[in-house]
Amino acid sequence: MHPAALGHQKPATEFFRLATERVGLPASEIGFIDDVEANIEAARQFGWKAMQWTSGLKLQDAIAAFST
Template sequence: MKALMVDVDGVLVHGRPTDGLPPFTYLERDLGLTREMLQQAFFKPYWADIVTGREPIEPRLADVLDRIAPNITPEALMDYWFENDSRLDRQLLEGLVEYRKKGVTLFLATNQEHRRAAYLMERLGLSEHFDGIFYSAALGHKKPSEDFFRIATERSGYERHEIAFIDDSIENIEAARDFG
């Protein structure tokens, strides 16, 4: 193994930093917006296009919030979301250091939109632990699509057989294995 690709949500990041609960656990209490309303008005109809980079998050989120929660700005919701979905698995990070010491190149391989991908690398400091990030909005495909793995592999500079993959989704693991 020359390279290791690591998933983010459910592997490296586990919910709220204080307690590990899902990021929107207290959304209604904190911002006055229910998870169900956000799910129905934003995530269900628009997320597939946003997470694969076909549509930016800000304009669509602004339109939705204007309808369902005009007192909340897209920035405020994204700040709330990203900050409440940032509990890092420090034990895993420490373990990955050993691979880097042995010369293994580390990448993140994740389904993310552009803003959260930047947040992960810059604000959470994952750029200090990983050599790069392959994410769905930048690749135009999300896991478990073979195209996600093909493009990530091409951009990594490694051959399929030189890369290992860590994910919490059996569907993604099987797709990576099937890819090679």
């Protein structure tokens, strides 16, 4: 989902609130991967599962980390 579609950008709380509403899942069931620490922290504060994307990380490993 592009931030412009919501009218807010990360790490604004409104971005996470509106994205959660659009997805239609509880915040605790949403996984979020980003390379910016402020965005990750904001997602966690909103109740999302969040992790930082780092060089060498494989997407399948990042996704698997959310299921543990």
